[in-house]
Each structure stands twice: as C-alpha cells, then as structure tokens.
Amino acid sequence: MLILTCPCCGVTGEETEFHQGGEAHLTRHGPGASDDEFHTYMFAKENPKGVHFERWRHNNGCGKWFHAARDTMTLEVYGTYPAQTLEPPQEIRDAITAKRPGWTWREFA
Amino acid sequence: MSEAVTPLNGARVNGLATIADAGLTGMITLRGDLSSAEVKAAVQKATGLDVPAQRQALSGQGAAALWMSPDELLLICDYDGVAETIATLEEALRGQHFLAVNVSDxxxxxxxxxxxxxxxxxxxxxxxxxxxxxxxxxxxxxxxxxxxxxxxxxxxxxxxxxxxxxxxxxxxxxxxxxxxxxxxxxxxx
Structure with a gap:
C-alpha cells in the first residue's frame, strides 16, 4: 500500500484514494511525427525495478493530477510534486540519491 | 411543476449513530481563482462567509463555504435561494474568469x-x-x-x-x- 501526499490539496492518503496515470515526463508525439518517434512515445515505457516516476490523480479527492517519485521494489514514496513540471525538482532527486546513490531514470539522475 | 424531493426522501435510521437525510439543500459549485480579491468579495456578498482555507469548511446561518480543490468551492444555501445566490455571484464576478452552477439536485x-x-x-x-x-x-x-x-x-x-x-x-x-x-x-x- 502506497501512502501519497497530494501536492494540490495537501491530503496524505492511501493508494485507494488516488489513481495511477502512467509514466511521468513523457514527450508526446502526434500528427507529423515519425513512426519511430510515435512508436517510442506510445510503446517504449520504463519498467524499472527501483526508482520510478509516475503521474497520479487524486480522483477521490481534489481531482488534480500530480507527479510522484517512488520505488517499485520497496514501495517507498520519495516524494510528490506538481504536474506543471518538466523534470523532477532537486529536492526529490536529493531524497532519492540519499536512499539509492547512483540511480538513473531515462535522462534523469 | 413537479415537486422537488431529495433522493433519500427524508430517510433516517438510528444505530450506533443517527444517519439522516439533510433535506433539500441548495448547493453551488464555484470555480475560479480563490486567492483573488474579487472571488473573496463575491463569496462574502453571496453567503456572508469568507473563502475557507485549504481543506476547511466555514459555516454560517443557513450557509456554508467548503474548500473542494485549489480552484473550487462548494457553497451551501437555502434550496429556494440558489438562483438569487448565483445571480449575486455573477453580478459580483462580472468580467472575471469563473463558473457558478447549481448542483443542488x-x-x-x-x-x-x-x-x-x-x-x-x-x-x-x-x-x-x-x-x-x-x-x-x-x-x-x-x-x-x-x-x-x-x-x-x-x-x-x-x-x-x-x-x-x-x-x-x-x-x-x-x-x-x-x-x-x-x-x-x-x-x-
């Protein structure tokens, strides 16, 4: 069971109050993109054992989307941060580094 | 004109606690910039209440203002007073980006x-x-x-x-x- 804190309304709630919304920080490719770009966007997902970044929605609460950094192996939540960001903020990266030195996820480290 | 009834139509049960239908109640969803002076003034004018802080409810005489999300309030008022309250909000927020809608039913x-x-x-x-x-x-x-x-x-x-x-x-x-x-x-x- 994950315990997440919604950065929009401040509620710290358990997983069933939220809904997972897929991988975070995707670059979308639509009409006009090459087949390779679209294929990568559509199908090439991260499936790490360890540090992972996801989008979540507080669907039984304030209804807002946000980002979460968590560990798929230990189920530890490193932190949550607003949806309006293109990359994980430094304090989230620092929190992960404290637990998992040398971590990488896509282009982030 | 049909007569408005609540979905539970006055149901009430006693057990470890008393659960009772609260009856017909006016409810208005208000969306907008909750930190703006205009919204604060409009809520004050329409309900006599301030804009509640995050995850707070403010109650007054026959009215309440509830914090639903960072850009949404639920205002409680008399069932028959909803149209008037919405009119007050719309008048006070003219020209602003907002939404006030009757969700009582x-x-x-x-x-x-x-x-x-x-x-x-x-x-x-x-x-x-x-x-x-x-x-x-x-x-x-x-x-x-x-x-x-x-x-x-x-x-x-x-x-x-x-x-x-x-x-x-x-x-x-x-x-x-x-x-x-x-x-x-x-x-x-």
Whole structure:
C-alpha cells in the first residue's frame, strides 16, 4: 500500500484514494511525427525495478493530477510534486540519491 | 411543476449513530481563482462567509463555504435561494474568469450524528477520524467504500456528508450497515 501526499490539496492518503496515470515526463508525439518517434512515445515505457516516476490523480479527492517519485521494489514514496513540471525538482532527486546513490531514470539522475 | 424531493426522501435510521437525510439543500459549485480579491468579495456578498482555507469548511446561518480543490468551492444555501445566490455571484464576478452552477439536485446530503459517528465513518473511509486528527471545521474529500464522498464536522459533533445523487441509496445503506448495533469497535473510546 502506497501512502501519497497530494501536492494540490495537501491530503496524505492511501493508494485507494488516488489513481495511477502512467509514466511521468513523457514527450508526446502526434500528427507529423515519425513512426519511430510515435512508436517510442506510445510503446517504449520504463519498467524499472527501483526508482520510478509516475503521474497520479487524486480522483477521490481534489481531482488534480500530480507527479510522484517512488520505488517499485520497496514501495517507498520519495516524494510528490506538481504536474506543471518538466523534470523532477532537486529536492526529490536529493531524497532519492540519499536512499539509492547512483540511480538513473531515462535522462534523469 | 413537479415537486422537488431529495433522493433519500427524508430517510433516517438510528444505530450506533443517527444517519439522516439533510433535506433539500441548495448547493453551488464555484470555480475560479480563490486567492483573488474579487472571488473573496463575491463569496462574502453571496453567503456572508469568507473563502475557507485549504481543506476547511466555514459555516454560517443557513450557509456554508467548503474548500473542494485549489480552484473550487462548494457553497451551501437555502434550496429556494440558489438562483438569487448565483445571480449575486455573477453580478459580483462580472468580467472575471469563473463558473457558478447549481448542483443542488446532483448531490445527496446527509447528517451523521451521535457518539458512534466518527467510528462508522472511519469504517468506510481511509481517513484518520480520531478526535485529535479530525477537528470541527475540517473538510475532507475521500472515498467511502466504493464511491467518492466529502464530509465536514461542525462544532456540535455532527458530520455533514455529501455524495453524488446517483449513489444515494448505496451511501445510505453503507452507513446504515456500519451503524448496526453489535458492530461497535470502540477504537475512539
């Protein structure tokens, strides 16, 4: 069971109050993109054992989307941060580094 | 003109707590920039209340202002006074980016009172409802078994609970079952 804190309304709630919304920080490719770009966007997902970044929605609460950094192996939540960001903020990266030195996820480290 | 009725039509049950249909109540969803002076003035003019802080409920005489999300309030007023309240809001917010809409008949509104009120809600919602953690004036949107719900606690110890009209029966039966005598947990003393 994950315990997440919604950065929009401040509620710290358990997983069933939220809904997972897929991988975070995707670059979308639509009409006009090459087949390779679209294929990568559509199908090439991260499936790490360890540090992972996801989008979540507080669907039984304030209804807002946000980002979460968590560990798929230990189920530890490193932190949550607003949806309006293109990359994980430094304090989230620092929190992960404290637990998992040398971590990488896509282009982030 | 048909006569308006609540989905539970006055249902009431006594158990570990008393669960009662709160009757016809006016509810208005107000969306906009809650930090703006215009919205604060409009809410004050329409309900006599301030804009509540994050996850707070403010209650007044026959009115309440509930914090739903960073850009949304639910305003409670008389069922017959909704059109007038919306007109006041629209007048006060003219030219602003906002939305005020009557949702009175989209929701069901219940009162859960009595000594077992905290306990029966805690059976259904993943929320810490201990007297230290959940105090009067707090507002919480959450999950009640399988449906979304929201509730706040007043100074008298009564929980005011709102959920969608379409799940009114389900919500009432949930609360009724949780309040069946013999189901005491006693976790809150």
């Amino acid at each position: 989209a929701r069901t509104y219940l009162h859960v009172s009595g000594t077992g009120a905290r306990e029966i809600l805690a059976k259904l919602c993943p929320v810490d409802l201990s007297p230290e953690a959940f105090t009067p004036g707090m507002f919480r949107r959450t999950r009640m078994a399988q449906v979304p719900a929201a509730f706040w606690l007043d100074e008298a110890g009564t929980f005011h609970l709102i959920c969608f009209r379409s799940v009114a029966d389900y919500a009432f039966n949930l609360l009724k079952t949780a309040a069946l005598p013999g189901g005491e947990v006693g976790v809150y003393g």
